[in-house]
Amino acid sequence: MFRRHPALTAVLLLLATVGLYLWSKPAAVASAPAAPAAPAPVVAPAYGTCPRSPDGIGKTWMGREISQVMGHPGIGWLERDNREKEEAPSKAIALLELAPDAVLADIGAGSGYYSFRIAPKIPRGRVVAVDIQPEMLDFLKKESARLGIPNVQPHLGAIDDVKLPPASLDAALMVDAYHEFDHPVEMLASLRSALKPKGRIYLLEYREEDPKVPIKPHHKLSEAQARKEFEAAGFRFVMNKPDLPWQHLLIFEKP
Numbered sequence: 001m002f003r004r005h006p007a008l009t010a011v012l013l014l015l016a017t018v019g020l021y022l023w024s025k026p027a028a029v030a031s032a033p034a035a036p037a038a039p040a041p042v043v044a045p046a047y048g049t050c051p052r053s054p055d056g057i058g059k060t061w062m063g064r065e066i067s068q069v070m071g072h073p074g075i076g077w078l079e080r081d082n083r084e085k086e087e088a089p090s091k092a093i094a095l096l097e098l099a100p101d102a103v104l105a106d107i108g109a110g111s112g113y114y115s116f117r118i119a120p121k122i123p124r125g126r127v128v129a130v131d132i133q134p135e136m137l138d139f140l141k142k143e144s145a146r147l148g149i150p151n152v153q154p155h156l157g158a159i160d161d162v163k164l165p166p167a168s169l170d171a172a173l174m175v176d177a178y179h180e181f182d183h184p185v186e187m188l189a190s191l192r193s194a195l196k197p198k199g200r201i202y203l204l205e206y207r208e209e210d211p212k213v214p215i216k217p218h219h220k221l222s223e224a225q226a227r228k229e230f231e232a233a234g235f236r237f238v239m240n241k242p243d244l245p246w247q248h249l250l251i252f253e254k255p
C-alpha cells in the first residue's frame with residue numbers, strides 16, 4: 001500500500017509526527033503561569049483623609065495629619081523678641097554648613113526671620129526666600145530694603161512646587177514649614193529636582209517626641225516620621241543635630 005499510494009503515505013506520516021509532538025509536549029509548559037506584570041507607575045500619592053482636627057486639614061500623609069498653614073497675620077509671632085531665647089535660631093544657623101557662595105532656598109520663609117540672618121553669612125551667594133503667601137513676599141521685599149540686605153531673593157512658590165530650575169540649589173532650609181505643606185510628596189519631588197547632587201536639606205521642626213516643647217501637636221514632627229517621609233521621597237538621612245532647645249535639626253541629602 002505504501003509503495004502504491006506515496007501521497008497518502010506522506011500525509012499519514014505528517015499526521016503521526018504532529019500527534020507525537022502534541023502528546024509528548026510537557027503539560028507544565030502549557031500551564032506555566034504568566035510572567036508577573038510590571039508594577040503600574042505611581043501616578044498620584046496615596047494621601048488619606050481623617051476627621052479634621054482644629055489645627056489640621058483632614059488630609060494625611062504616611063499616618064500624619066497635615067497642619068493648617070500659618071497665615072501672614074502670624075508675622076508678629078515669627079518676629080517676636082524672645083524667639084532667640086526660646087529657639088536659639090543663631091545657634092541653628094551656626095550649625096548649617098554653608099559655603100560663602102552657597103545658593104540656599106529658605107522654603108516657607110515667612111517673614112524671612114532666618115533668610116535675613118543667613119544672607120550676610122553667604123556674601124557671595126544668596127537666599128531664595130520661597131513662600132506661597134504674597135503678603136509674606138511683600139514683607140520680605142520691605143525688610144530687604146529696610147535692612148539693606150541685597151542677597152535675599154523673594155520667590156513665589158506653589159503649594160505643590162517650589163518652582164525653581166533644576167540643579168539650581170546647593171541647599172534648602174525649612175523651618176517650621178514642612179508640616180504645613182499640603183502636597184508634601186510633590187513639594188519634595190520638585191525640591192529634589194531643584195537641588196544639585198549632594199545638595200542638603202536642613203529640616204527644623206518642633207520635636208513631637210518632647211512633651212515639654214510648648215507647641216500644638218500638629219505643628220510638631222518626630223524624627224521617625226520625618227525620616228519616613230523624606231526617605232520615601234528619595235533623600236538620604238545624614239544626621240540629627242540634637243543641640244536646639246525645641247527643634248530637631250535633621251539633615252538629608254540628595255544622592
Ligand SMILES: C[S@@+](CC[C@H](N)C(=O)[O-])C[C@H]1O[C@@H](n2cnc3c(N)ncnc32)[C@H](O)[C@@H]1O
Pocket residue numbers: 069070078107108109110111112113114130131132133136157158159160161174175176177180181182183187
Ligand atoms: C510657620 S511659618 C514659618 C516661617 C519661617 N520659616 C520662620 O520660621 O520664621 C510657615 C510658612 O510656610 C509657608 N508655606 C506653607 N506651605 C508652603 C509651600 N507649599 N511652599 C512654600 N511655603 C509654604 C507658609 O505660607 C508660612 O509662611
